[in-house]
Amino acid sequence: MQRRAAVQINAEQWVQCARCKKILFKNDFERALRVCSHCGHHHRLRARERIAITVDPDSFVEMDAELISNDPLAFPDYPDKLAKGRQATGEQEAIVTGTAQIGGLPVVLGVMDFAFMGGSMGSVVGEKVVRCFERAVDERCPVLMFCASGGARMQEGLISLMQMAKTTAAVARHHRAGLPYLAVFTDPTMAGVLASFASLADVILAEPGALVGFAGQRVAAQASVGKTPANFQTAEFQHEHGMIDLIVPRRQVRPTLIYLLEMLQSDAGGRP
């Protein structure tokens, strides 16, 4: 399956769907939030684009934008890859976090950006996720995470693996405070991120067709020769197996989140 961004063709007003290859009028494509009108393919969004279509206008206040990665292992080509990620995205790291309102309700929000080193989780992503949950505990506020990640960031070695534990610890505290945590799995949500804070949300939504799984597809296929179903490691597969509450088309994500935030308000009349 093609998972590249829609390719722009000649004239600026046309784009091509990355999956079905149909040519789409750019304005329509943008108005459809980058969902192909022919095949329904949900193209990846950049973090800022996601924030723009999710939160109430002008309500987003960014946190911790000044945190940047070091190269603690002096790992081959890591500084290069960081520089390229910054250049490609204009972001300092693979997650943008902040506070916002959605349908008038306050949330602490984290949005991962796959275009920055595959959305991988190293020290900075881990720290920013933890600060989201800590801030939310302080302000008795829900957390909303949009996940998009290939997993832990190999270039920070064991330090990256520890971010799985670190983010999970922060989720544990937020849970104990009785506060809601919602996650949306977007394409792709994999490995170290899926196996830590992402899977621990009270309610989990996913966009149609998103790749969602633990091991890389090659590894998984090798481990289970001849048994890999056609929809293996898609959001739909995970939904069928009870790991995701709902598959929600992009346009329905915001209203669904508002409904859930209203239903799960912790301090307001949950009890009869």
Add this chain to the structure above:
Amino acid sequence: MTIFDFEKPITELENAIEELRRLAAEKGLDRSKEIAELESQRERLLRQIFAHLKPWDKVLLARHPKRPYAMDYIRLMCEQFLELHGDRLGFDDPAIVAGLARLGRYRLVVVGQQKGRDLKERQRRNFGMAKPEGYRKAMRMFQLAEKFRLPVLTLVDTPAADPGVESEARGISEAIARSMLTLFDLTVPTVSVILGEGGSGGAIALAATNRVLMLEHAIYSVIPPEGCAAILWRDPNRAAQAAEALRLTAEDALQMGLIDLIIPEPLGAAHRDPQTTALSVRTAVLQQLDELSALSPDALREQRYQRFRQMGVYQNIR
């Protein structure tokens, strides 16, 4: 059995010593001088070789087919152990062993990853790769520990969590995440020991503990060196190089402040003297339990939070 290149000269000497002993016994001759000479040669050689182990050698040692496994340590270091079974959700994963043990003055819950010794057992235990039901069994044990105020000891030795289709279908990622979450919620002392392979998510699932100890020749890594080499250079044969880059040795982990203590192994590594190794593990674990027992339930949970909270290397550019 597999003999690794760097072990070959040692094994050759050991064979020669054996041969001499056999001859001496058969013919009733006194070859003790020669044997003593060879043994001191062997010792010198071991010292020489083990003083200059490369990260890749450590990878091989951590995966050594003769390396003691979790059940060996449990047998050698605990006064008593009763294995308990099942996740109460339909499965019992042989890749994870769990039960109630007596260790010195402590009654505790032990959860470990278990590889197999021969081919048949290896397959049955899935090479120590736990499935969701393994982690769910572990969680059940953690909750048992909390209810009865028992400390938890986890023994980590896995190449990775099971990556197969069935594990995916039963939620391997969620199981790993929730295993960590369960450990973070505990208010009893928790200690983990990385015995051999600390293989990424499969390992951290059991190692979100108050103290994390590592055997001298164990490894702990975010990705297997072969996988790392395949991604970096599209060449799994450069795994030795990847092992260097990943900083996956116990010394590296200690230097980076990610583990608390290295447990020394006997000369020639754990498989040359499992008893001594197990005794060292026992002593180290008991000492950690003594220290942790002084903390209140809340302080234990807080210490665990802060332990992981401070992990990460970054810069603030404001």
